[in-house]
Amino acid sequence: MDFPEELKYTEDHEWVLPEGDLVSIGISDFAQDQLGDVVFVELPEVGDKIEVGKPFGVVESVKAVSDIYSPLAGEIVEVNSDLPDSPESINTSPYRNGWMIRIKPDDMTKLDGLMDASAYQAFIEQE
Amino acid sequence: MSAIGSKGLILNEKLIFERSTAGRCGYDLPQLDVPSVEPDEKLLRDEIEGFPELSEVDVVRHYTRLSTWNYGVDSGFYPLGSCTMKYNPKINEVVARLPGFAHLHPATPDHLSQGALQLMYDLQQALCEISGFPALTLQPSAGAQGEFAGMLMIHAWHQAQGNKRHKVLIPDTAHGTNPATAALCGYDVVPIASDGVLSVEAVAAAMDDSVAALMITNPNTLGLFEPNIREICELVHSRGGLVYCDGANLHALLGICRPGDLGIDVMHFNLHKTFATPHGGGGPGAGPVGVCAALEPFLPVPVIMKEEDGYRLVTDRPLSIGQLRTYASQFGILVRAYAYLLSMGPQGLKRATELAVLNANYIRARLEGSYHLPYKQRSLHEVIFSDADLPNDCHTLDVAKRLLDYGFHPPTIYFPLVVQGALMIEPTETESKQELDEFCDALIAIAEEAKSSPHLLHEAPVNARTRRLDETLAARKPRLRWEKG
Numbered sequence: 001m002d003f004p005e006e007l008k009y010t011e012d013h014e015w016v017l018p019e020g021d022l023v024s025i026g027i028s029d030f031a032q033d034q035l036g037d038v039v040f041v042e043l044p045e046v047g048d049k050i051e052v053g054k055p056f057g058v059v060e061s062v063k064a065v066s067d068i069y070s071p072l073a074g075e076i077v078e079v080n081s082d083l084p085d086s087p088e089s090i091n092t093s094p095y096r097n098g099w100m101i102r103i104k105p106d107d108m109t110k111l112d113g114l115m116d117a118s119a120y121q122a123f124i125e126q127e
Numbered sequence: 128m129s130a131i132g133s134k135g136l137i138l139n140e141k142l143i144f145e146r147s148t149a150g151r152c153g154y155d156l157p158q159l160d161v162p163s164v165e166p167d168e169k170l171l172r173d174e175i176e177g178f179p180e181l182s183e184v185d186v187v188r189h190y191t192r193l194s195t196w197n198y199g200v201d202s203g204f205y206p207l208g209s210c211t212m213k214y215n216p217k218i219n220e221v222v223a224r225l226p227g228f229a230h231l232h233p234a235t236p237d238h239l240s241q242g243a244l245q246l247m248y249d250l251q252q253a254l255c256e257i258s259g260f261p262a263l264t265l266q267p268s269a270g271a272q273g274e275f276a277g278m279l280m281i282h283a284w285h286q287a288q289g290n291k292r293h294k295v296l297i298p299d300t301a302h303g304t305n306p307a308t309a310a311l312c313g314y315d316v317v318p319i320a321s322d323g324v325l326s327v328e329a330v331a332a333a334m335d336d337s338v339a340a341l342m343i344t345n346p347n348t349l350g351l352f353e354p355n356i357r358e359i360c361e362l363v364h365s366r367g368g369l370v371y372c373d374g375a376n377l378h379a380l381l382g383i384c385r386p387g388d389l390g391i392d393v394m395h396f397n398l399h400k401t402f403a404t405p406h407g408g409g410g411p412g413a414g415p416v417g418v419c420a421a422l423e424p425f426l427p428v429p430v431i432m433k434e435e436d437g438y439r440l441v442t443d444r445p446l447s448i449g450q451l452r453t454y455a456s457q458f459g460i461l462v463r464a465y466a467y468l469l470s471m472g473p474q475g476l477k478r479a480t481e482l483a484v485l486n487a488n489y490i491r492a493r494l495e496g497s498y499h500l501p502y503k504q505r506s507l508h509e510v511i512f513s514d515a516d517l518p519n520d521c522h523t524l525d526v527a528k529r530l531l532d533y534g535f536h537p538p539t540i541y542f543p544l545v546v547q548g549a550l551m552i553e554p555t556e557t558e559s560k561q562e563l564d565e566f567c568d569a570l571i572a573i574a575e576e577a578k579s580s581p582h583l584l585h586e587a588p589v590n591a592r593t594r595r596l597d598e599t600l601a602a603r604k605p606r607l608r609w610e611k612g
Contacts, residue, residue, distance in 0.1 A: 037599035037602075040602070060602075062598045062599055062602060064542075087603065088603070
């Protein structure tokens with residue numbers, strides 16, 4: 001399983017990639033592995049406001065339907081519009097083609113509260 | 128292996144479109160006995176693409192063959208946890224077919240349907256006595272609509288008090304419909320983590336003056352009784368909230384404890400689970416709702432009243448949340464539930480509960496050691512194992528598919544979500560010890576196969592009519608209608 005060093009991670013298994021004053025968000029390799037084959041993705045719309053800990057989207061696999069929680073508060077500036085037609089990207093490429101949303105966070109410093117790759121790995125081993 | 132699972136004359140069947148023969152017809156139109164009309168050209172079409180043309184016997188055989196693929200509790204053991212597939216005694220069907228009940232038009236005035244109204248009133252009183260609630264409605268058409276009615280009453284009560292509360296607390300061991308119900312009523316859902324059972328502290332931490340209600344399932348969806356329920360109800364009440372109980376698992380408590388006595392304010396019943404009415408492919412169902420005295424004015428209309436000269440449906444109730452469906456209720460289902468209640472009697476219902484719990488715990492005792500048991504607490508009517516201890520890349524889905532080869536319908540899998548790879552087994556009171564033993568023998572044999580010959584699990588089912596289907600492809604690229612090849 002792969003956990004890139006440049007990403008931050010949450011206890012709900014989302015990853016966050018800082019890109020200037022924006023961040024990209026998706027779900028981790030561990031999350032996609034636990035979900036199994038993803039068959040459906042529902043994403044918010046550009047311009048929507050999202051809040052910390054509130055669901056911003058839905059991922060459905062053959063096993064279950066799961067909410068995806070927002071690790072940061074902010075405004076959606078872009079969504080991965082390829083994803084609804086190719087939900088398998090979440091399984092095959094969770095950190096690249098499987099990205100979900102790009103947001104402009106209200107407070108960039110909140111990123112510091114998230115886990116780095118090694119802390120996240122330790123967290124999932126405990127789970 | 129169970130003899131039920133052996134391969135015999137399994138009837139294969141094409142789609143009805145593929146059985147079509149051009150020009151064949153199973154019906155003659157009667158002679159025209161009204162003036163003929165020439166319809167507008169635009170309304171006519173010569174051919175419907177792929178329209179099936181069959182004789183009567185073709186159609187009868189088609190659907191009869193398809194019906195042989197059905198599996199139900201009348202065909203065999205059906206251990207779906209959380210779904211409670213118990214046997215529906217045939218006496219209930221006999222009673223529901225009595226002409227006085229079966230042919231009664233729902234619009235019949237009260238004074239000509241006194242017998243039906245009395246049955247509804249008596250059923251209502253019996254459910255009140257069983258559950259400990261002073262008032263009850265029989266109106267909701269299913270458990271989910273019962274939940275909806277219950278939460279609407281909670282909302283109406285808060286509104287009448289002038290409260291503006293917008294949150295509902297729901298533990299992770301509640302039934303999956305609970306968050307949907309709260310959301311449908313406009314509430315924000317706040318999930319609460321539990322450790323198998325809900326602690327008073329976890330509720331206390333989340334319970335503030337923006338919380339309208341706690342929705343709790345008891346026994347919860349792990350099959351565990353909530354031991355702190357009294358203290359939790361007191362806490363929620365002391366902070367101005369109400370407690371909704373999902374009563375879908377009431378059959379684990381009949382004659383043992385009454386939710387109304389525990390401090391719960393609203394609870395729905397699932398007549399198909401607790402009182403042995405049919406599950407019916409999506410309906411008809413019935414989900415009565417019991418309420419505490421403070422919520423009685425908000426019950427949906429019509430309310431059945433017993434008066435000196437008989438029974439009456441009353442609709443003039445200013446605080447009522449209104450009417451949830453056409454007419455008073457899903458009457459045929461109520462007749463079946465009432466027949467079940469009378470034929471069982473108080474002692475019989477208590478005995479059914481005891482046997483349902485005993486059967487689940489027998490399965491638990493026999494399978495512990497072969498499968499991982501994630502929650503060690505004493506469980507009631509259902510038991511949950513997981514695939515955590517299975518070797519050689521064998522998972523819950525493989526076990527479920529292999530059970531088909533042994534001639535058993537698999538249990539509920541991958542639910543509840545709080546258990547990774549869950550196998551959720553609910554035998555109900557219906558099954559004999561022999562049946563339970565055959566089922567447990569099969570599951571133990573499968574756990575052994577996982578160690579010695581895991582390919583048997585990965586390739587399963589081999590005895591079923593169709594082999595393992597590609598669920599992923601079906602979900603990603605669904606073919607929703609037949610197209611001419």
